Amino acid sequence: MSETAKSHPDADEESTTEKPPAEAASEADDNATPVTDGSTAIVRALENGGVEHAFGVQGGAIMPVYDALWDSDIEHITMAHEQGAAHAADAYGVVANEPGIALATSGPGATNLVTGIADANMDSDAMVALTGQVPSDMVGSDAFQETDTTGVTMPITKHNWFAASADSIGDTVGEAFALAESGRPGPTLVDLPKDVSFEETDVEPGEPALPAGSEPPTTADQESVAAAASTIERAEKPLLLLGGGVIKAEATDTAREFAREHGIPVVTTMPGIGTYPEDDELCLSWAGMHGTGYANMAITHTDCLIGVGTRFDDRLTGGIDTFAPEAEVVHIDIDPAEISKNIHADYPCIGDAGTVLDQLTEAMDREPDAREWREQCQTWKDEYPMDYSIDKDAPLRPEFVVEAFDEATDDNTIVTSGVGQHQMWASQYWEFTEPRTWVSSHGLGTMGYGLPSAIGARFAADDDQGVVCFDGDGSFLMTIQELSVAVRENLDITVAVLNNEYVGMVRQWQDAFFEGRHMASEYNWMPEFDKLAEAFGAKGWRVNDYDEVADSVEAALEYDGPSVIDFHIDPDANVYPMVASGAPNGKFALSEEQL
Amino acid sequence: MSENQQGLQGPPPEERPHPDGRRNSQGIRIDPEVEAEPDTQTAMISALVEHEPGVLARVAGLFSRRQFNIESLTVGPTTVEGNARLTLIVEEPEPGIDQAKKQLAKLKPVISVGELEGRPVRSELVLLKVNGDDPDRVQAVTEMYDGTTLDAGPETITVQLTGEYNEIEDALDAYRQFGIIEIARTGPTALARGSTPTTPGEKPAAEATAVGVEADGGGDAGGDSAESQAETTN
Secondary structure, X not given: OOHHHHHOOOHHHHHHOOOOHHHHHHHHHHHOOOOOEHXXXXXXXXXXOOOOEEEXXXXXXXXXXXXXXXXXXXXXXXXXXXXXXXXXXXXXHHHHOOOEEEEEOOOHHHHHHHHHHHHHHHOOOOEEEEEEEOOHHHOOOOOOOOOOHHHHHHHHOOEEEEOOOHHHHHHHHXXXXXXXXXXXXXXXXXXXXHHHHHOEOOOOOOOOOOOOOOOXXXXXXXXXXXXHHHHHHHOOOEEEEEOHHHHHOOOHHHHHHHHHHHOOOEEEXXXXXXXXXXXXXXXXXXXXXXXXXXXXXXXXHOOEEEEEOOOOOHHHHOOHHHOOOOOEEEEEEOOHHHOOOXXXXXXXXXXXXXXXXXXXXXXXXXXXXXXXXXXXXXXXXHHOOOOOOOOOOOOEOHHHHHHHHHHHOOOOOEEEEOOOHHHXXXXXXOOOOOOOOEXXXXXXXXXXXHHHHHHHHHHHOOOXXXXXEXXXXXXXXXXXXXXXXXXXXXXXXEEEEEEOOEOHHHHHHHHHHOOOOOOOOEOOOOOOHHHHHHHHOXXXXXXXXXXXXXXXXXXXXXXXXXXXXXXXXXXXXXXXXXXXXXXXXXXXXXXXXXX | OOOOOOOOOOOOHHHOOOOOOEEXXXXXXXXXXXXXXXXXXXXXXXXXXXXXXXXXXXXXXHHHHOOOOEEEEEEEEOOOOOEEEEEEEEEEEHHHHHHHHHHHHHOOOEEEEEEOOOOOEEEEEEEEEEEOOOHHHHHHHHHHOOOEEEEEOOOEEEEEEEEOHHHHHHHHHHHXXXXXXXXXXXXXXXXXXXXXXXXXXXXXXXXXXXXOOOOOOOOOOOXXXXXXXXXXXX
């Protein structure tokens, strides 16, 4: 245990004494200090929502809210940078299945949150951002640290509010909380002018409640379900495509039952990783740009694609013209606007993923006759194996590092990542079996997501769950300051840097599409991350050779606190399979020559 | 260069079977032999919204960031206090119009969205300033198109016209001979014909309560709206 950890309570002990949210809330009702002003109303609204952790950075305009947190049981984690606070809150929400809370002051505090809010918005992650704002009478005067935060965040939130009065501020925060997690989740933001936070009020906010008219759909139209059911029954090559929405809807078990009961092979999207065990025979892992060859063959040849909680993103579909070109599409989604947005849905089923899957099962009289198709899928698994060979004298293969961690950890271990090649290797070579164990930046593709999300995930994870962050050298350097938080809070997380001293994914594309002109993708020099980790107060290792991998992995996992292993991998390693942008999924390349 | 094998095993792309089917740019399966992209259509969309600060920015921002082609947008109050009606003319292929309506309905202050199909009652108001050299002939044209003269000075005459798009365009053609100096147009606004509500579930003030507006008219976006009875569709 590092020295810095001694001044902090033992993380394990702390979480075992935590009360379930309901009990905590009722106790708050009995013992909590009364609401006296806008700030105490804001904190009470969070407590009413069962909030136990919040991530943020102090600053002038948000000071009254922080002062109110002094008297609250909510544990606040001071992050090094507001972007880190937003990513930590986002990841906390993903793992805990409740909105993560991020706090920041006005102006730069709020704008630093923006990347994290946009990330949560793209991945439909529930998050509530609370931002300080200059006093109401100074708004619009270009005051110190003033930014039009509701204006800036309008396109990247489900909704945002400019708090107008202390009397209503608590219920506004409650609404923001409820809206963030309802239906298709997403980030919300409440901008809190300092005078409103200071303003006296004794209005106790109620339980978080949805704004009128925001109730999400639950069951799908029965006629659509019946039509979809008969199409699935008649299908010869049915395929279930499970997206991140299945996890958000807590419909993983239902989706697994659906696939098994009807004998339908499964592919997932990248955010859908964990919806279905990847070691199961029916599972073909994830499809898309760097998905498995067999998943991309299946999605190309299916005659009935059942998409659940997926938005048919371009990284999944490849070229629209050749996406599942023979398939009748059944699309189950809670957001009507996702239906036929990118891919036309022949059978739209708008509702909750689990509910609609149950409706479908209810409506089906027989299983599709898909025995040959299942065999075909197995054949593709054999034809396009995710295999690599290693040469012990050559530089480290990143895939080997990922597999070494996977083998050394339990199935419930949470994996977070930055964005780039390392993210693809982690998602390809880690065998995921459980939902909420893959935490990554999918839609926005935010380099630097890995470390702060590991911190957020650590606070939400069970005590017996490990947290491993795969990062690239470039990604790690973008938010490395958050290591100070991990050390201060003595968080048991392990960062595996797959270091090739490149912006590797860019370098790979330059080799394939820009004649190898490595413009601004070669770092040429990187700090020694093991020593940097030690300087922060974490434990650090540097690994160059295969025979050091197992021992360093074991030591890092055993170390009770933050640790960093700087793996110097083969700088020429590339990510395959790869579907070039806009190309047919079925024409995935297995090497650069095939691009 | 390392000794590592780069790439994976398996049949190369050209050796793999690939289905013949195709989708168009809207993701709709098509006959590859008679490939056709959908035509752009003009749709009139009416949205009932909470009249709160920023609602216009939310709608305008949505159309801008999703690249929906919008020809005009009008806003004004309805019979229900605290509600407003937005009337938009959108030019998109059919899936784009559908998508615009659905994205609009997702905005929190949007209560309900309807498309005015068939023959809605629609009209536009135009203010027109023309050269005043020949007031008698200007007056004759104004009478012909049921316009109103709002201001007549020694140099300019300002006229108000109302009507449907074609009527307005015909009138403008007639005024061109005098020399049009300035034009201000509201853009068309519309209601559904007969007893059909313009947006689904819409009710007059006597039967509806404004959504999201406090009794004291404070206009706080996050105000208490729990007792709202208005039927909503978003």
